Amino acid sequence: MAGFPGDPEVRVIRTKTIGPESAYNVSSLSLSSHTGTHVDPPIHFVPGGASVDTLSLETMNGPCRVVDWRSSGSRVGAEAFQDLSPDDRRVLLKTRNSDRWAEGSDFFEDYVALGASGAEEAVRRRLVLVGIDSLSIEGFGSSDFPVHHRLLGAGILILEGLRLSHVPPGRYELTFLPLLIRGGDGGPGRAVLWER
Secondary structure: OOOOOOOOOOEEEEEEOOEOOEOOOEEEEEOOOOOOOEEEOHHHOOOOOOOHHHOOHHHHOEEEEEEEOOOOOOEEOHHHHOOOOOOOOEEEEEOHHHHHHHHOOOOOOOOOEEOHHHHHHHHHOOOOEEEEOOOOOOOOOOOOOHHHHHHHHOOOEEEEOOOOOOOOOEEEEEEEEEOOOOOOOOEEEEEEEEEO
């Protein structure tokens, strides 16, 4: 599994193995709170913001819209949100990243990310969640993280690390349940889309 450069690597170590000294298998897991598919809660960038254990499951679960941005540029702009209805509160962005993840699992720096105009449009539309098929919604190499600050500062949750290669654009029911980590600045979990 690819990780964002600088984050702790995923490690799975078998600590007990079925045999003469053990009747069962047990492994130790070590990973970043932003590993794989995960939610960024406000505390990730907002001092005193909500942590993953205090997030509303209603915000992360419910109707969502998958928007296709595969043929467009390297930054998702405001125009990606133009066809949303007022009822669309959760948006998942399917970009060229999905096709690249389907071909391999190595990290790539030139992933498609959400641009400033896209973040502003998400805030203007009062979305509650924006997801993307990259390990960060922010462009690689950012040092001031304006997209994270804008979305999380407005209370919009961010889902990162989605795999959407086989998901056609359209309306779905989203189920996402992050690990319940007390004070967590990120929450790995499993995202599932159901046809409505």
